Structure formats: C-alpha cells, structure tokens
Amino acid sequence: MALRFYNTLALKVEPFAPAHDNTVRMYTCGPTVYDFAHIGNYRTFVFQDLLRRYLKYKGYQLLHVMNITDVEDKIIRNALARQQSLADYTAIYEKAFLEDSETLRLQRPERMVRATEHIPEMAEFIAALEKKGFAYRTEDGSYYFRIARFPEYGKLSKKDFSGMEVGARVDVDEYEKDNARDFALWKAPKEGEAFWESSIGPGRPGWHIECSVMSMKYLGDSFDLHAGGEDLTFPHHENEIAQSESLTGQPFARHWMHVRFLLVEGEKMSKSAGNFYTLRDLLVKGHKPSSIRFLLTSVPYRKQLNFTMAGLEQAAKSVERLRTFASRMRMMRLSAGTNPAAQAAAAKAKQEMRAGMEDDLNTAYASAAVFDMVREMNTLADHGELREGDKAPSLEVLERFDEIFAVMKDGDADKMKAAMEWARGQGLMGAAAETVPDEEVNRLIEERNAAKRARDFARSDAIRKQLADGGIVLEDTKDGTRWKRK
Numbered sequence: 001m002a003l004r005f006y007n008t009l010a011l012k013v014e015p016f017a018p019a020h021d022n023t024v025r026m027y028t029c030g031p032t033v034y035d036f037a038h039i040g041n042y043r044t045f046v047f048q049d050l051l052r053r054y055l056k057y058k059g060y061q062l063l064h065v066m067n068i069t070d071v072e073d074k075i076i077r078n079a080l081a082r083q084q085s086l087a088d089y090t091a092i093y094e095k096a097f098l099e100d101s102e103t104l105r106l107q108r109p110e111r112m113v114r115a116t117e118h119i120p121e122m123a124e125f126i127a128a129l130e131k132k133g134f135a136y137r138t139e140d141g142s143y144y145f146r147i148a149r150f151p152e153y154g155k156l157s158k159k160d161f162s163g164m165e166v167g168a169r170v171d172v173d174e175y176e177k178d179n180a181r182d183f184a185l186w187k188a189p190k191e192g193e194a195f196w197e198s199s200i201g202p203g204r205p206g207w208h209i210e211c212s213v214m215s216m217k218y219l220g221d222s223f224d225l226h227a228g229g230e231d232l233t234f235p236h237h238e239n240e241i242a243q244s245e246s247l248t249g250q251p252f253a254r255h256w257m258h259v260r261f262l263l264v265e266g267e268k269m270s271k272s273a274g275n276f277y278t279l280r281d282l283l284v285k286g287h288k289p290s291s292i293r294f295l296l297t298s299v300p301y302r303k304q305l306n307f308t309m310a311g312l313e314q315a316a317k318s319v320e321r322l323r324t325f326a327s328r329m330r331m332m333r334l335s336a337g338t339n340p341a342a343q344a345a346a347a348k349a350k351q352e353m354r355a356g357m358e359d360d361l362n363t364a365y366a367s368a369a370v371f372d373m374v375r376e377m378n379t380l381a382d383h384g385e386l387r388e389g390d391k392a393p394s395l396e397v398l399e400r401f402d403e404i405f406a407v408m409k410d411g412d413a414d415k416m417k418a419a420m421e422w423a424r425g426q427g428l429m430g431a432a433a434e435t436v437p438d439e440e441v442n443r444l445i446e447e448r449n450a451a452k453r454a455r456d457f458a459r460s461d462a463i464r465k466q467l468a469d470g471g472i473v474l475e476d477t478k479d480g481t482r483w484k485r486k
C-alpha cells in the first residue's frame with residue numbers, strides 16, 4: 001500500500017511522498033478574514049486537517065504553512081464601509097476563525113502567517129519579476145503580471161488562453177475564467193483606501209502575490225503540496241504558479257489538491273436561497289461540533305457533499321454509536337481469553353481504514369470499515385461471545401480512527417454553550433433566544449411519547465404546550481410525531 005493523491009496538475013491519482021527527508025512541506029490557502037467563515041469554507045479546512053492528521057498518522061513530519069489573508073478587495077471595501085482600520089476590522093474575523101477552528105478540532109498548522117506582515121517581501125518579489133520582464137508598472141503606480149511572457153499559463157486550470165488579448169488588464173482579485181488578463185500584483189492607492197509605503201512605491205499587494213511570497217519564504221522555491229477549495233484553481237492558484245515559476249524557473253508546488261464545493265439541502269449555498277450557514281449559525285441551532293465535523297468528513301473531498309440538517313442528525317447518531325461502543329468495551333466484564341472472530345474483525349477494520357485513507361483519502365471507505373467492526377463486535381457482545389482480550393484491539397482501532405477523524409472526545413456541550421453566549425453577547429439571538437434547538441425538540445418529543453405510553457397525559461400535554469410556546473407545532477401521525485416551526 002502506498003499513499004496516493006489526486007493531483008489537479010496531472011489530472012490523475014499519483015503516488016505521494018515528500019521530496020526531501022521525512023518532512024511534508026505544504027501550503028494551504030487559509031481564510032480571507034472579512035466575515036465569519038461558512039460551512040463550505042469549513043469543508044475545505046476540515047479536509048486540510050484530515051490531510052495533516054493522516055500524514056502524521058503515517059509518521060511524516062509536517063511543515064504546514066497557512067496564510068491569513070488580511071488585505072484584499074472585500075476586506076478593503078468592508079472596512080471602509082464600517083469606517084474601521086483594516087487591522088481592527090480583520091482582527092474580529094481572524095479571532096473568530098481561530099475559535100471556530102478549535103471548535104472543530106482543527107490542528108494548528110506549524111505556521112500561520114498574515115499577509116500584512118510580509119509587505120516588504122512582496123514588494124521585493126514584484127521588483128524581481130519586473131527586472132526579469134514578467135511584470136510592468138502602469139502610470140498610476142500599479143504593477144501587473146504579463147501573462148504573455150508565461151506560455152504555461154493555464155496549466156493548472158487546463159484552460160487555453162492562447163487567443164487572449166495581449167496587454168489587457170484586470171485589477172480585481174477574483175474574476176471569471178474567460179477574463180484571463182494581465183493581473184494586478186500591486187495596486188496603487190485609491191482614495192480612502194489603506195496602503196503601505198514600499199520599495200516599489202505606495203500601494204497594497206494583490207491577493208495572489210501574497211500566497212506566492214509566503215509559501216516560498218517558509219517552504220522554499222519548490223515544495224511538496226498545495227491545497228485549497230476548488231474555486232481557487234483559477235485564477236488564484238494559476239496566478240501563484242505564474243508568479244513563482246517565472247521568478248525561479250523551478251516547479252512551484254509538485255502536488256495540487258482541491259476540495260469540491262458542498263451543497264446545502266441539495267442546493268448551492270447562497271444568502272438569497274436561505275441555506276447559508278456559518279459554523280456559529282449551526283451551533284446556535286443546537287447542532288454539535290462533532291456532528292458537523294463528522295458530516296463534513298463523510299464524503300471524500302473530491303465528491304459533492306450534500307450538507308443537510310437530516311445528515312447532521314444522522315452524523316450525531318453515528319458519533320454517538322462510536323462513543324457508546326467505546327464505553328461499552330471499557331465497562332464490560334468479560335471472561336479471559338480471545339475470540340478469533342473478534343480479533344479478525346479488529347484486524348480487518350484497521351487494515352481497511354488505512355487502505356481507504358491511502359486511496360486519495362477515501363474517508364467514506366475508512367469510516368465504514370470502523371462501523372462494520374463496531375457492528376460485528378456489538379453482535380458478538382450481545383451473544384456473550386466476546387472475551388477480555390478482544391477489548392484492546394477494538395479500542396485501539398477506535399483510537400487510531402480518532403487520530404484522524406477526531407470526533408470521539410465529547411466536548412460538545414461546552415462548545416455549544418460558548419457559541420450561545422457569544423451570540424447573546426453579540427445581540428444576535430433576538431427571537432432565536434426563545435427558539436428550542438432541534439435536538440432539544442427531538443428529545444422532548446421522545447419524552448412526550450414515553451409519557452403517553454405511560455398514560456401520563458398531564459405530562460404529555462405540558463410538553464406539547466412547552467414546545468408550542470417555543471414556536472414548535474406537533475403533528476401526530478400513524479408513523480410517529482412530526483414537527484415544524486411556526
């Protein structure tokens with residue numbers, strides 16, 4: 001078994017190993033701190049965490065650099081609108097990102113670096129590009145990359161740009177594929193906007209140059225792996241390659257990994273569709289961080305994930321099944337010895353989990369292997385066929401699983417409480433403060449059903465009233481109780 005990853009640059013699955021010694025040098029595009037990150041962003045960040053964890057699981061050392069983009073178009077626009085300095089404005093969202101990352105148990109990369117702390121290096125990089133003829137200065141003092149000088153432009157996004165207009169320019173950080181133009185490396189100051197004095201004049205960096213400069217500063221001209229969301233392939237990553245390779249003449253990142261977008265309730269997430277969720281929105285609605293993390297890992301990163309509230313409830317049950325199994329194994333009193341069937345189940349789970357992860361991080365396959373083991377062991381336990389010596393191998397499988405998936409440790413309640421307190425502090429709760437979270441509704445419905453079975457109608461009516469006061473309408477059908485919000 002050898003580790004293999006899909007490489008966007010090669011359009012195929014390839015073996016992966018670090019180029020030098022035992023250390024994987026990798027760069028992942030971090031958050032642009034202009035707002036709270038949404039659940040689609042966190043699919044990418046959870047994937048990056050899983051990638052980290054699996055590389056460590058295999059015994060590699062890591063040098064993982066993640067940037068914090070704290071200057072770009074959206075940030076400048078929003079900070080200006082709020083009449084805040086860039087630093088004050090971005091500090092709020094950087095802090096929120098770090099807190100959310102802890103909530104989702106994302107490991108800290110070895111280095112997290114802010115764009116605004118690397119402005120002199122960016123200016124130098126641009127000056128060097130200009131000297132080699134890859135960049136030019138316009139009359140207002142901005143600098144652009146001359147893509148006609150880099151014939152390989154398009155090699156990552158597989159776009160043919162041969163017919164493009166030479167010398168046409170684009171100065172926004174994000175643009176569509178048919179809009180390939182010389183892109184801004186450095187933007188001259190505009191009225192009211194933040195700018196820096198630098199060796200190439202006053203201004204501020206474009207978004208793409210930030211990542212080229214910071215990755216190469218900490219990882220070298222060539223490094224092992226670069227990852228990000230699929231939307232970054234063009235123009236962001238294409239431009240990073242153009243900037244870096246034209247400067248050094250060396251391959252930039254050898255291996256590129258891109259995480260597919262997710263759908264929410266079957267649709268593209270958008271504020272107008274009403275299916276746009278930040279992590280905090282979900283916590284305040286009563287969903288557990290472990291359920292969210294588990295759901296985000298449930299589909300391999302290159303496949304479409306449909307993120308649904310029903311899926312979150314299912315994920316909560318799955319995590320619970322693992323936690324319950326672990327405590328059952330720890331608590332059970334069993335007679336000495338081993339059962340070969342149980343030993344085989346644990347060995348198979350361990351081997352298949354690894355096989356799944358080696359295969360381009362097939363998380364669905366890897367976790368299914370563990371759930372199969374749990375089911376088999378539970379059946380053996382129910383029939384009194386488990387022995388004391390079967391506990392350790394199965395618990396070891398769970399421990400190994402959790403080194404990668406990180407959902408077993410139960411810190412959910414505290415994290416949800418903290419999110420609620422934060423939302424209250426922000427005055428964001430409003431009507432929602434009185435709202436009963438989904439999980440509490442389900443719990444109360446179960447309690448009501450139990451009361452009805454026990455013919456305790458006073459209690460069942462009281463629960464119905466309590467839910468009605470919280471805006472929850474119950475409907476008893478022959479298939480059980482359904483509910484909706486008023």
Ligand SMILES: [Zn+2]
Nearest residue numbers: 029030211236
């Ligand atoms: Zn980047």
